[in-house]
Amino acid sequence: MENDQGDLMEQEEHEGSDKPPSSLKAPLRSTRLNIQRSNVCSRAYFVVIMVFFHVYILNVIGLLLYVHYNNGPGDLVSGDGVSSASVGESKSPLPHPAPAAGDLTLHEEEDYTQSFSLPRIEGIRVGHVQQVSLVPDRTHEMRTISLKPLLFEIPGFLSEEEGRVVVQLAQLKGLMESQTEAPSQGQVESNQPLLSFSTEEVFSLLDLNQDGLLQKQEIVSHSRSRDGTWLNPDNLRQILTGLEICPTGMLTLEDFRRVYDVSQRPGQQRSGKLLSQFKQRNKHTWLYQGSGSHHVLQTLRTRLISLTRLPSTLVELSEPLQVIRYDHGDFSNAHHDSSPSHSETTCAHTRLAGNTSALAEVSCRYLTMLFYLSSVEEGGETTFPVADNRTYEEQALKQVGVDLTDTRETCGRGNVRIKPTAGTALLWYNHLSDGRGWMGELDEYSLHGDCPVRRGVKWIANSWVNVDPDHQQQARYQRLVAQRHRAKSGMEEHYQPLSHSDLHQDL
Structure with a gap:
């Protein structure tokens, strides 16, 4: 009777799972177990790979943030492109006050x-x-x-x-x-240089190579006057502006006469006007x-x-x-x-x-x-x-x-x-x-x-x-x-x- 019950249970099992006869039962169980082990290993391997990938990304982001905040826009940069902070021994965004003597030792x-x-x-x-x-x-x-x-x-x-x-x-x-005395009442204040030159004389003085054309280098070379008796920065800025709009990048006498006369007119100089009239x-x-x-x-x-x-x-x-x-x-x-x-x-x-x-x-x-x-x-x-x-x-x-x-x-x-x-x-x-x-x-x-x-x-x-x-x-x-x-x-x-x-x- 026990054998009959066992046969009955085995038959039900085969019918429910559509399995082949009992003679092939053992190999099939072994194959099923191997498939399950393969699935488990693949899932664990995927999890490990993803963890390491996220850690790597977080490290890269942290490194970029570190570089950004340690090389901000407030740093002084030397002329060769290297941060000048590297020249010193340390870096301090807000320096401390100098010692009492304030010496540069x-x-x-x-x-x-x-x-x-x-x-x-x-x-x-x-x-x-x-x-x-x-x-x-x-x-x-x-x-x-x-x-x-x-x-x-x-x-x-x-x-x-x-x-x-x-x-x-x-x-x-x-x-x-x-x-520096201000002009007395009735006296006319002039912005003209102390030395009075005609436009043609100024052009000739600026034209160093005497080729009849003014290049930028020639104009700049005569701009070193400290007392304003020669061409002051406002005059020069006006002249250089006129030179830049010329297609040839050079000024003829006629071009120079036009921009120079404009630069000498009162009221044409805005920038630095108050400074020039400082008394x-x-x-x-x-x-x-x-x-x-x-x-x-x-x-x-x-x-x-x-x-x-x-x-x-x-x-x-x-x-x-x-x-x-x-x-x-x-x-x-x-x-x-x-x-x-x-x-x-x-x-x-x-x-x-x-x-x-x-x-x-x-x-x-x-x-x-x-x-x-x-x-x-x-x-x-x-x-x-x-x-x-x-x-x-x-x-x-x-x-x-x-x-x-x-x-x-x-x-x-x-x-x-x-x-x-x-x-x-x-x-x-x-x-x-x-x-x-x-x-x-x-x-x-x-x-x-x-x-x-x-x-x-x-x-x-x-x-x-x-x-x-x-x-x-x-x-x-x-x-x-x-x-x-x-x-x-x-x-x-x-x-x-x-x-x-x-x-x-x-x-």
């Missing part, structure tokens, strides 16, 4: 070409007061005066004793006359702030670095401290401390690495820090005629009977006027940010001047931070300075301190 040479950005202080709103720490055990209040330009006032930035020392050092050095009357001198200078001068520079958080190398390689004395009636008309950038110009402070074909050298000053060294009984205010205006139009500065750039006549019309108070400092940015951490366009609202002194004597000091709008140019300049400093140190080790005669032989 040999061990800091590698930092000259270090990559950096240009941080800016936030103004928040007009009237906003923020606490800043500049000296130990004391905080200063910094108040926002305007947002266009970004202008701050810091009372008590320097002590009365420090101001007196700077004045005494300036007097000991000796002050030079800085007088002032005062006395000034320059005080070096580096190694070997008076500790008060070095202290002022260190505080500027601490306040602005700018790279110390930028401040140390900028212009010396300018000290100015305004006597009764002295003034300076409204002007910009810096200049707009053009392809035809190069920054004066980076002339070592500058473009030799540039038409002129201009001042490139990222920011201005003004120190009031004395108080004034009456007059002498620092005025910003168009600060926080809704719009800026150069033509609106000069209307019928009103010239906002003439501080002697219209000083009271300035939007912002700051009375000189001993120890107070002003800080403003002459340029906007380019949105990538570097210096952008000139802030036209930074137009400012000094009202005439009515009673008393006004002493101020200007500290400018020079920056080239071309960050690669700035990097090349700093690398050249480092190389010169290294060579000089090797040749003049026995001199203490190092000679600075190539910059300024100052106190």
Whole structure:
């Protein structure tokens, strides 16, 4: 009976699965098992391959992100395309303030070409007061005066004793006359050069090879006048514009006569017009702030670095401290401390690495820090005629009977006027940010001047931070300075301190 039941179950199994007779049962079971093992191995192998593939992709993405964030747009790039950060020992996007002495010593040479950005202080709103720490055990209040330009006032930035020392050092050095009289009433101001040449004579002087045609090289070669008595940058820009539209790329006498006459007409020069009409009357001198200078001068520079958080190398390689004395009636008309950038110009402070074909050298000053060294009984205010205006139009500065750039006549019309108070400092940015951490366009609202002194004597000091709008140019300049400093140190080790005669032989 048990055999019958077993046969019955075997028969049902064969019928349900359509299997062949029992004589082939064992081999079929073995074959089925092998197929299942093959399926399992294939699935595991596929899973392993996919895991390794995803890990590989994640590693590639991580590597790309690492390279991107460590080679951002804020890095300075040298002229040969290699990041200048590799020249230095380390890379720091926000450099720390310099030591108290602020010296440029040999061990800091590698930092000259270090990559950096240009941080800016936030103004928040007009009237906003923020606490800043500049000296130990004391905080200063910094108040926002305007947002266009970004202008701050810091009372008590320097002590009365420090101001007196700077004045005494300036007097000991000796002050030079800085007088450019504005034309008296009825006198016609002329933009013509002091030497009067006809158009044909100018053409002949420019035509070096005397072939009757002017090439660009010939025009540029005569553009090195510093006092504007020859072809100024605006004249040259107009002439070069006319040359570029000529199909031959050269100017005949007739072509030159047309573009040259246009360049000499009053009212055709917009860019730099206010700078060319800058008038002032005062006395000034320059005080070096580096190694070997008076500790008060070095202290002022260190505080500027601490306040602005700018790279110390930028401040140390900028212009010396300018000290100015305004006597009764002295003034300076409204002007910009810096200049707009053009392809035809190069920054004066980076002339070592500058473009030799540039038409002129201009001042490139990222920011201005003004120190009031004395108080004034009456007059002498620092005025910003168009600060926080809704719009800026150069033509609106000069209307019928009103010239906002003439501080002697219209000083009271300035939007912002700051009375000189001993120890107070002003800080403003002459340029906007380019949105990538570097210096952008000139802030036209930074137009400012000094009202005439009515009673008393006004002493101020200007500290400018020079920056080239071309960050690669700035990097090349700093690398050249480092190389010169290294060579000089090797040749003049026995001199203490190092000679600075190539910059300024100052106190």
